[in-house]
Amino acid sequence: MSETNGATITANLGIEVRGGNSQNYPKKSYELSFWADTLGASNRDVKLLGMRNDNKWNLQALYNEPLRANSKVANELWQEMSQLYYKDKEPDAKNGIAMSYVELFVNKEYKGIYSLTERIDKKQLKLKKYTTSIKGELYKGSDWGGAVTFTALPPIDNTSLIWGGFEYKHPEEYTDWTNLYDFVSFVETSSDAEFLKQYPSKFNLKNAVDYYIFMNVLRATDNYGKNLYIAKYNAGEPYFYVPWDLDGVFGNDWMGRNDNTTDDIVTNGFYKRLNQDCSAAGFRGVLARRWAELRTTLLTPDHIMAKFVANNAYLQANSAYQREQAVWPSFSYDNTQLTYVSNWLTKRLAYLDGAFSQRCTVLSATPGKAGPAVRLYPNPATNYLVIEANAATYDVCIQDVSGRVALKTTAHTSVSRLDISQLPKGLYLVLVKGENFVMTEKLVRD
Template identity: 20%
Template structure:
């Protein structure tokens, strides 16, 4: 194991008064000015805490907006995730890379080491923002992007939060790219998911969503076991040329055998059929259900194996281990960090057993 590998170092400087203001109320989203030095280049930025329950953790996650210059390496924004509850610090990146391998649009990410006001804050995952630059970087057609911000992004007419009929079909979503006119397409999509008859659904739903890419995303959620993945933790991109929605994963640290609290997750915790309205309706159709089953079988043969995944886990953990040893929040638990490869191995083996048992029900 090469202990000499050093991660890119990001030096963050926040004026003491601004830092005090940032810490005064962790729930305020209003950004504050700061400076970030990357590869010797000093950048003026705006910074704010990010996430919901993760803001309570001692190691904070950040959203960075570039101010001067307005963009850096083609990005206006980046996210710096603390990965505090993940003992391995690699689950998020492992998941994003896994989705990309399945043919799903997925954020790019890399590990960095953050120093704040001269004090080591430790290993972070830098995650690409899903915005207009996400589209440009991939040479995709212009379109709209919506973030799923809470459980009401469940593709249903019923609220996941209060179990009543939604007052608006936009509930659960926040528009990041596009104009007000794009909200019509989002609402039309959700309305049709819920109102098309069974005989109409198979043909007409393909006018709204790229079914193959959607099923690939479902498979990604199923294999990684992201419990919140079906009603949260994703973004919707509507391709301006095909006029079809695609789905982009987000926040995948509670995966690969550990839940949102970092506890060991049972291998059958996330059902093979998933749980949102669009997935349920698709899997009710024989053609789509067979397509999904074939997809699962192919992925279980090619990608979701110990032989394929564990070398990737080993490579990531070897890359970050020297820096984890310098992380003030993690260095006292290096024994736990070193055991995570076996935790992920065990998860893959047991998850495969569960899926093999359940896949026959998809006939």
């Protein structure tokens, strides 16, 4: 690695292609493991580009980002918005990652613009280590299971590192899903009175508010269950959210296409219940006050667009866009994208001004079904797809990977069965939209 100041680092590496669906892209993302030897028997910590000192790093390909800046701007904004509640105890802890642009060569072949990033792990969050019992906890939302969206409660299996869409990350020494299971069960099954009384001790309220605001400003429709982390600093402490994989944001979907929708709310089963807390010191009260505060400082079109402009100018000044286009013909730099993001952001913030200032009204709710939860099954599917929603009417749109609408309909019953037998086999995006909710999920037709 050669830095602009002339400093160089040479090291042996273990290299792994990373990502879920992004592994299908021609431009790959990588996880790097630095070695002190040639076989990976011992690790080597390195400090890169002013970021943390560690032996593991990620190289994000940014392949589906029109300006190669979405995730970088989003993570910069989150670092400004949110601090860990235990920062005074752990001054080096970070509730997210830093990112820095690099250009990559593999076997002397140029691979284009990448972002070198830190990782979300116990070291980044300074979680308490396992001794004779579980203290700190970390789970990654890696799939659209019912537990990550708080819409289902599958049984746990402590012999597996996967449960309900979550992937077990810390502690590595001992696997026990009981604590997280109990929290998901509490959200889904507790009475309204129990939920309102106990949730502030189970999940950090300020973090819940900040992530809800952040997720909705970005319209992060791929980050309300999957593509985030839920963590606990120490035994007896509350859980909190950590963002991750923020590429399909700021008016773009997870495939990098412009999506000009600005008038909806991104949510999950947990937030649907939180939104029923109308007390002055509760979720809705804190949300309104925090929104008003952020709208005068960080959450303005000028502040956010300044980040896009700065990243765009940096890549332009270094002619990186031209080299990216030369090596990846599917990429074409579009100078109208800055204007598109600016217009989208202005409309989005204006919509949220109204949505977050609405009068708080308590609605009757069935525990576990707070608001219009949506379930899709089977997935993968062959001949039919079943959609269950706590709504009488909702729109369904199925798009292929190129954005072409393969099926579009309006359902007039809470449970609908769609014939998909005529769709070609492959990967699709299902969008379900009701009056007060929107849900997107990937579907495999096999």
